[in-house]
Amino acid sequence: MKTDFIPIDYDYFDWHGRNYAKITGRNSSGKRICVIDTCPVYLWAILKDKLSKDKINKLIKKIEKIELDTKGRKTRVEKVEIHDKNFLGKPVKALKVFATNYKDLHDVADKLGLPEIEKRRGYDLGYITHYIIEKKITPLHWYEIEGEVLNNSEEFGGIDAVLDVDLCIKLDKVKEINDKKFTPKILAYDIETDEIQIGKGEILMISLVSDGFKKVITWKTAHKKQDYVEYVKDEAELLEKFTEYVKKVSPDFLVGYFSDGFDLPYLKARAEKHNVKLSLGLDGSQPRFSRGMSITGKIKGIVHIDLLKFIRTAYAQYMTSETLSLNEVAKEFLGDTKKDFKLEHSSKISGTDWEKYYEYNLHDSVLTLNLFEKFWPDLSEFVKTTNEPVFEISRAGLSKYTESYILHNLEKYNEIPEKRPGYEEISKRKHSGGVEGAFVLEPKPGLYENIAIFDFTSMHTSIIISHNISRSTLLEKPSKNAVSIKTDKGTFYFKKEKGFFPLMLREIFELRKKFKKQYQKNPNPITKARSNAFKVLSASAHGYIGFFGGRYYSIEASASILAFVRKFNKETIKKVEDSGHKVIYADTDSVALLMNNKSESEIKKLLTKLNSELPGVMELELEDFYKRGLWVTTRAGTTGAKKKYALIDKKGKTKIRGFETVRRDWCKLARDMQNKVIRQILKDGNEKQALKYVKEIIKELKERKISKEDLVIRTQLKKPLSEYKATTPHVIAARKMIEKKIPIGQGNLIEYYVAETRDKKKLVRDKVKLLDEKGEYNKKYYLERQILPAVENIFQVFNINVQEIIEGKKQMTLGDF
């Protein structure tokens, strides 16, 4: 049997003591295929230097005899080969020790603690990663496969009989073919319950949405019949019906929003309660959950995606949404929002409200489906770039992206993989203290005209490439023929000879440039996603090196990269000043300078000159020209504030950084007001008009004309309530919510306002009230702690003291004495 095939989900099983990969995917006619295949498993034993041939041969003989009987499974070393390999860039002689079962490699490694062996590596990748590296059957690429179709076969314990697929093939031959379009089958789902706590309440309804399919299953009733609503008799039947529909639609991806943490575990808990089997897996198995901090729900053969997790790692940093709630994310990416519906306990819902509830439930799945379709190119490109399965990538962090790319590309450099750090190593790394970071130039507050901003393209990455910095190129001793750099952790030296990590990064860097060009030439979601995947990968390299959990962590490399970052930023500042331009601000990789009376082309010439003096792939580019820019003092008023400025370009577009207006923990009134003030000042430099506006707002505030909505302060609960050492206003608000039985916890955004209180209470937290609590807003607080701080230092630039201007304020301070 021969067919084309695209691998989507990877799993593995044991049969007669050996590991087999079980890959689920499709062919181009949409048939669902399961491929069964195997690969040799082995680990590397790196030999000590200068071992005689005789000694090596004796060692091989000894290792070949290793047999284990652990965990009721017999494993033995099957074969030992000797290879010339590299480990951390150093040529080594290494033994490739083949064994029967991947899971026993750890125990085999334990047996190899011999005096002739320096290190043991390559046994901690996980079978699936190992298999993909070994067989190069990578996710979401097309293959032409050939093999025996298993049909009621006894082989592998009759696996084909239990699997709900069109074809089950034992792989014989495989060939990569040109990529073609693949449209996955997606099923989005969402549940509604009475209680938020997992399994505590009943599941009232479940919505399911796929291409040309929409359904709300419920056991509650309504008067009017909606064609997509299907009634069942009780919750148990609802669960059965859900399973039935998932089977019927037979999706590649079952997608939810926060479904790892809510929907799927809830379904499982309720199914257990009713003794209903939630047989969602293609082999009839139930969803399984990982243990640990963040639970993940896995379904065999179907990739369960929690879209929230993917958005959080891959997109959150570029988003304008202040929370990652389905509503806000959908609004930002789809221009669509959740249906208006006030969630209430089901006992309080009656008649037509149920219909609205169904519609609301259905629409959540619609949004989830649309979002998945929107993000599918991105997810898909991350998968293709890292070669790890969709399930893993959809839940991975940035370090996993980088590390996967490294592991799947080591072979080109003949490298043996480094091991994952153990618990002790991690705590050692965590306690080694931080490294000195980037340099930020203190700005001189003021309103400036005609500004140019230069910045380094992918600064950290280009430094790593250009100076060959990595764990494997770090030299133990000073050397004349080396790159040297003085850091806060000492002076470090790096080999001139290119190391695999910088080389690999260079490849990523070049591909990023190439894909960016491709995208610009042919903009579409796929070229955009590819360009973005490489952008993220390229940008995360330095973070990965400094991440304590990374295999290729190096504090020396990290400190060196940052020392170079400081050096190049400071040098650029000096060179720009030497050319006669005043530098107003600089942060890490950027320099803002006054153009004086120079034309844009003259500034560009300066840039070209600066570029000619940069090493390697390092590049300084023009970020943009700006008409005006505003820098202010810190609240203390003594120094210029860093990481806080506002710019306006020639087209009148503003760029505001760090100001309260971009911070979600300030009330809307203060944010909006500051935004308007900044815009007005930048647009025509008219601070008088802006001041007039501020006075109006203050008047409204004093007359209590401001809506409470505009005064809400939102703060996230970053950890469990019990872990707070300080009792902050948002902790108080959170406690109040819990008292009111509103289920909140870590990660929730807490909303409150500051109210007037009868007795004179000093602390803000004593004035905190929830939105639905009766009370009037505290005029003094909003005036002095929100409005004034937001604009005070802006007007200070024009020598206007807002505080004095505000009516009554001056008298009050005088009256205090």
Add this chain to the structure above:
DNA sequence: ATATACACGGATCCCCTATTTCC
């Protein structure tokens, strides 16, 4: 455990001293 450091600014915490209150 789930990329890094730098930075701002509000609010509380905590120690100290001065003042007020209590007996």
Add this chain to the structure above:
DNA sequence: GGAAATAGGGGATCCGTGTA
């Protein structure tokens, strides 16, 4: 008059949220 309570000043610390 002296001890205890209270107020408030100011630096340290906690905390959340930005920029790069």
